[in-house]
Amino acid sequence: MLRALVSRSALASGAARAVAAAGPGVADLRRDAWGHGLAETARIAAGAGARAMRVDGADQVALLAAEGIAATYEEQPDLDPRLLYGLPDAEGTLPGEPAMRVVGRVLSTKPIAAGSGVSYGYIHRAPADSRLALVTGGYAQGIVRALGSRASVEIDGLVHPIVGRIAMDVCVADIGEAEVEPGAEATYFGGTGPLAAGLAEWARVTGMTVGELVAVVGQRTERAWVA
Known part of the structure; x- marks a missing residue:
């Protein structure tokens, strides 16, 4: 299972920065x-002083109006979404704490011998003896297939490369000699x-924007609000 944990406090800080x-x-x-998540984000943005919310259609305007929140599907937004959601720029600079953290879980670990292939098609072969972790999260949840062997996960504060192709619901990380237990959280x-x-x-x-990526992942995972 992959989860998108959305922080109310981080989003509130971002909304205050944007306003x-x-x-x-x-x-x-x-x-x-x-x-x-539309409803809670709207409440937080309104609480920070946003005048109105740009939404996708009349049904969402009505939904927010029932809570006394002004919304429009015609007026263009003018608050910076990078500030609002805490998104990085192209250089990786953050305006504040990101509102969303995407996390999976380690399902299992196993050793791998030098030269052995990983995942579909064996596009990655271990350059040396190592250990692998099978982690929840695949292209069905928005972990884009292009990220195979080109992105990383964080487990217990250490960064480990994703190796091989991204599968539908899982991917594989090379954890080397790190002590990683099944059930550990992977960010x-x-x-x-x-x-x-x-x-x-x-x-x-x-080649996608950070906005496109966060929207895709956030809508395909189990979303939960945290403090």
């Missing part, structure tokens, strides 16, 4: 609030650790 930078403007809350991006700005590398590898 402070541009004034009480219109926040971009399209496509289920960029993967973070793909976000949070406050070494992959907090990991989306910047995803964008470089895939």
Whole structure:
């Protein structure tokens, strides 16, 4: 299972930054609030002083109106979404703590001998004896296939490369000699650790924007709100 953990406090800080930078403007809350969740994001943005929410259609305008939140599907947003959601720029610089952290779990670990292939097609072969971790999260959840052998996961504070092709629901990380137990949490991006700005590398590898990536992953995973 892959989860998108959305921090209320980080999103509130981001909303405050966006409003402070541009004034009480219109926040971009399209496509289920960029993967973070429309309703709660709207409440937080409104609480920070956003004048209105740009949404995808009349049904969402009505949904938010029932809570007393102004919304539009015609007016263009003018609050910076990078500030609002805490997204990295192309150089990996963050404006603050990312609102979303995407995490999987280690299912199992095993040794691998030098020269042995990993995942479908064996596009990666171990350059030396090592250990592998099978981690939840695959292309069905938005872990884009182009990231195979070109991105990383963070486990227990250490960064490990993803090796081989991304499968539908899992991927494989080379953990070397690290002590990793099944059930350990694996962070793909976000949070406050070494992959907090990991989306910047995803964008470089895939050619997609950080906004596109976070929206895709956020809508394909199990989403949960945290403090």
